[in-house]
Amino acid sequence: MKGILFGCAMVLTSATVSAQQTEAVVTYGFRNNGKESRGEQTLLIQGKRAAVGASGRQTEQQFLSYADKATFQLLQSKNGTFTLKKPFGEYIKPELLPGIDTVAGIPCKKAKAIIRSNTIEIWYTDALAIKGSPQISIAPGLGLILKIVRNGNSETFAKKIEYRKVTNEELKWPASWGKLVSEPAYQRQVIDSRYAIVPIFQSEQISWGNKIDNPQGYPLNATYHFAGGTVVLKKVNLPEVKSGQRLFAELVQYSNGDAYDRTGSVFVVPTDKARSFLEGLEKGANVLPAFKGRNGKAYQGYVSTDDYNAPLEVMRFFTPFGVRHFNKQVQIEGYPWADSAVFKQDISDLAPRLQGDVYIGIYIGNYDKGGHKASLSFKYYPGYDGEGKPEPKKWVQPVFNSTNVMEMAGQEYATFFDQDSLTVTVNVPQGVKNLKLRYITTGHGGWGGGDEFNPKLNEIYVDGQRAYHFIPWREDCATYRLLNPASGNFGNGLSSSDLSRSNWCPGTLTLPTDIPLPQLTPGKHTIQVTIPLGKPEGGSFSFWNVSGVLIGDQE
Numbered sequence: 001m002k003g004i005l006f007g008c009a010m011v012l013t014s015a016t017v018s019a020q021q022t023e024a025v026v027t028y029g030f031r032n033n034g035k036e037s038r039g040e041q042t043l044l045i046q047g048k049r050a051a052v053g054a055s056g057r058q059t060e061q062q063f064l065s066y067a068d069k070a071t072f073q074l075l076q077s078k079n080g081t082f083t084l085k086k087p088f089g090e091y092i093k094p095e096l097l098p099g100i101d102t103v104a105g106i107p108c109k110k111a112k113a114i115i116r117s118n119t120i121e122i123w124y125t126d127a128l129a130i131k132g133s134p135q136i137s138i139a140p141g142l143g144l145i146l147k148i149v150r151n152g153n154s155e156t157f158a159k160k161i162e163y164r165k166v167t168n169e170e171l172k173w174p175a176s177w178g179k180l181v182s183e184p185a186y187q188r189q190v191i192d193s194r195y196a197i198v199p200i201f202q203s204e205q206i207s208w209g210n211k212i213d214n215p216q217g218y219p220l221n222a223t224y225h226f227a228g229g230t231v232v233l234k235k236v237n238l239p240e241v242k243s244g245q246r247l248f249a250e251l252v253q254y255s256n257g258d259a260y261d262r263t264g265s266v267f268v269v270p271t272d273k274a275r276s277f278l279e280g281l282e283k284g285a286n287v288l289p290a291f292k293g294r295n296g297k298a299y300q301g302y303v304s305t306d307d308y309n310a311p312l313e314v315m316r317f318f319t320p321f322g323v324r325h326f327n328k329q330v331q332i333e334g335y336p337w338a339d340s341a342v343f344k345q346d347i348s349d350l351a352p353r354l355q356g357d358v359y360i361g362i363y364i365g366n367y368d369k370g371g372h373k374a375s376l377s378f379k380y381y382p383g384y385d386g387e388g389k390p391e392p393k394k395w396v397q398p399v400f401n402s403t404n405v406m407e408m409a410g411q412e413y414a415t416f417f418d419q420d421s422l423t424v425t426v427n428v429p430q431g432v433k434n435l436k437l438r439y440i441t442t443g444h445g446g447w448g449g450g451d452e453f454n455p456k457l458n459e460i461y462v463d464g465q466r467a468y469h470f471i472p473w474r475e476d477c478a479t480y481r482l483l484n485p486a487s488g489n490f491g492n493g494l495s496s497s498d499l500s501r502s503n504w505c506p507g508t509l510t511l512p513t514d515i516p517l518p519q520l521t522p523g524k525h526t527i528q529v530t531i532p533l534g535k536p537e538g539g540s541f542s543f544w545n546v547s548g549v550l551i552g553d554q555e
Contacts, residue, residue, distance in 0.1 A: 022047045022129045025162045025170075026144070031155040041156065043132045046166040049173060050132035059193050061172065062136050071136045073186065074174055077193040081178025084186035088141035094122055103146045104158055111139060123147040196380040198239070204232050205256060206364045207371025208408060220357070226281040227409035229371070233269070233281065233361040241351035243391045244383020249315050249347050249376065251362070254340035255325035257370020259486040261497070261506035263444070263545065264317040265403050266376060268350075269359040270309035277301055277311050278359065285411040293416035300411055302402045303424045311361075311405060312353055312398040313547040316440045317343045319364060319372060320507030321497055322486030330485040337485045341507050349438065349551050352396045354378070363405035392553040395432045399527060400424050401547040413543040417533035421461070423526060426550060430522045435552040437515040437527070441472050443502025445542030451534045452501055452542075460515055461528040468515045472503030483507035520550075 028041040042053035048066040060075040071091075073084045094111035101108050101123060108123040115138070126143030133145040134156055146158040181189070201223070208228045215222045224233040241247050249266060269277045280288040280301050288301035289308045304310045320341050322330075327337040347354070364372050400422055402414035416422070428435065441458055443451035460468040477498055481487075484497035484506050497506045504510045527548070534542040 020129050021163050023164065023166045024130045025164065025166060026130075026132065026134075026158055027160040027162075028134045028156050029159045031157065033153050040159070041134045043134050044166050044171050045130045045132050046168075046171050046173075049171065051171050051173065052132075052134060052136060060190055061174070063173065064132055064136060064140055066131055069141065071140055072177065073136070073190075074177060075186070075189055075193060076178075077189060079189065079192075081176070082181050082186055082189045083177040083179065084183055085177070085180055086183065091137060091140060094120075094139050094142065106146060108146055111142065113139065118150055119152070121147075121149040121152075195382065196239075198236070198378045198380070199375075200234060200236055200360055200378065201232060201362060201374060201376040203373050203375055204362070205371060206230060206232055206362060206366070206374055207256065207258075207369055208367045209369050218359075224281075227363075227406045230365055230408045231281065231361055231363045231405055232374075233359060235357060235359050238355050238358050238378065239380065240355050241348070241380065242383055245348070245351075246346060246381040246383075247348045247351050247354065248344055248379045248381070250342070250344045250379060251315065251317060252340050252342050252375045253317070253319055253323075253364075254373055255319070255322045255370075255486075256373045257325055258319075258366045258368035258372055259322040259326060260319075260366070261321050261484075261487075262319045262365050262372070263403070263442070264319055264362065264364045264374075265313055265405055266315040266317070267311040267313050267361050267363065267401070267403075267405060268353055269311055269361065270353065270398060271359065273309050274307040276309065280406055280409075280411070285406045285409055288411075294419035295416065297412055297415065299402070299414065299416055301406075302414070302422070303400050304398055304426075306427075310398050310401040310547075311403075312350070312396075312549060313401050313403060313440055314347055314350060314354075314360075315343065315345050316403070316442065316504075316510040316545070316547070317341075318442075318504045318506055318508060318510070320480065320483035320487075323483050323507070325370070326486040330488075335482060335485075338483045341483055343509050345509055345511070349394065350396055350549070352394050353398075361405070363403075363407075365407045367408070393555075395429070395550075395552045395554040397426070397550045399426055399437070399548040399550055400529070402543075403545040403547055413541070414545060415533065415541055415543045417531045417544055418535075422529040422546065424528075425524060425526055426520075427524050428520055428522045428550075428552070431555040432522060432552040433555070435517045435520040435550055437468075437517055438512045438549040438551055439515050439546070440510055440512045440548075441531075441544060441546045442504045442510050443472070443531075443542065443544050445534055445540065447537065447540050449534060449537055450540060450542050451544065453499065454502070454534060456502065456531055456534075456544075458546075459530045461526075461530070462517060462519055463525050465519075467517060467519070470513070472513075473500065474503055474505050474508075475500045477501060477505035477508075480505055480507040517550075520552075 026043040030037045044051045050064040052062040063072040094113035097110045103123045111122040113120045124142045148156045212225045285300040290298040290300040404411040445451040487495040487497035
């Protein structure tokens with residue numbers, strides 16, 4: 001037989017097709033649940049070499065070498081040029097199935113492979129000189145792959161074969177492979193190349209009682225230490241967050257000497273009003289705007305006013321008991337302690353307050369000279385290049401924050417809930433709608449009768465009407481035992497880190513609760529937070545750290 005006859009379902013650009021022809025361009029399409037989707041994939045074949053055309057968000061180049069019987073994946077990034085060479089034999093070997101099926105007019109054999117719990121059906125021919133696969137991880141050595149079906153509903157299929165000369169410019173076979181690396185190293189480079197990272201703090205020590213020598217003024221990227229060293233602050237310049245992008249904060253923390261679970265907060269100091277929290281950091285908590293509770297105490301800097309904005313809380317986290325520093329001191333068979341705690345959170349809703357020059361701080365309450373080490377970075381993940389509807393512009397306004405980040409500089413604990421609500425007046429500007437309150441709440445008071453260990457109802461009122469209520473509580477703290485080497489064990493076999501708490505666990509984030517507030521229209525409104533605070537016992541007392549940010553769509 002001198003040639004293979006193709007059916008009418010395959011579009012050809014050559015009048016005569018020979019099984020000996022060695023150069024071609026194969027174009028593939030896609031179907032999902034039987035419906036053809038947008039986009040195409042090309043496979044360029046030049047003798048014993050083939051190149052898979054880029055598709056979607058693919059950042060690397062992919063090649064097949066039938067002389068080497070290997071695939072090559074090449075990545076050119078800001079860190080250099082990296083290549084993964086992988087022999088065909090290291091891929092999942094498919095099971096060859098009996099029978100012949102016709103795909104787009106071409107007699108094809110069939111195979112099947114299970115890849116990462118996915119059933120992959122493969123239609124291929126080995127009767128042609130041209131060889132290749134549109135997905136190099138799927139049966140690269142079988143021959144020419146004409147159709148791939150994943151789990152019975154996601155299909156890649158050949159739409160057209162154009163037999164013609166493929167130029168070196170089209171194939172883009174590299175003159176150099178750069179640095180050959182292992183598969184784990186290559187995959188890390190690929191993932192890191194897909195998004196942008198802005199480092200903010202790197203292994204910064206957050207501790208108490210060491211000498212502090214802050215720079216003068218606020219130059220960009222200079223680190224400042226406040227509140228005895230338990231707060232670090234830096235002025236950074238952040239890029240604009242474009243529509244569709246996702247912004248994540250990632251904080252890595254470990255003990256540098258402190259053994260306890262501590263409250264931590266990543267926060268922004270807004271400077272768009274006449275006064276700011278910077279005054280308190282520089283001069284002490286008592287210079288901040290304050291309200292007096294019925295218990296006679298002054299609560300400094302908690303509430304936004306016409307000329308002052310409270311710190312905007314980006315992320316609330318809790319350090320585990322002594323991770324890393326105490327790992328070797330507390331060795332238990334079968335307990336492979338973690339190296340550090342990693343906290344990562346989507347903070348895209350706050351993007352309008354995280355652009356341009358921004359003052360960003362980290363607070364970890366502690367009284368230890370070694371304290372903690374923390375690294376913070378922002379990660380920007382790309383949007384969808386115009387796909388879908390543009391996102392509305394956001395209005396973001398910090399309303400209150402009773403997390404006393406200046407705890408070690410005299411800022412009062414939030415104990416006013418014993419006799420008061422937290423009350424604040426907000427002014428919603430014209431053109432803002434679809435408002436919600438980004439609310440973070442955690443209860444504290446670390447003894448049996450304290451609010452850390454007793455569920456308490458949180459109620460949110462708007463203009464005197466209850467808008468939301470819930471009991472913030474965590475029952476999953478035992479999940480994080482391997483982050484807590486210094487937690488120890490009680491006589492009943494439990495560890496302190498196992499115990500359920502008021503919306504937090506040692507070694508975890510406390511995620512915000514989004515409270516829809518459709519009743520907030522342009523104009524002035526009153527927001528109140530009420531919590532039934534537990535009674536003091538001896539020298540112990542309870543308090544609640546609550547923060548609230550209004551977020552709405554802006555016309």
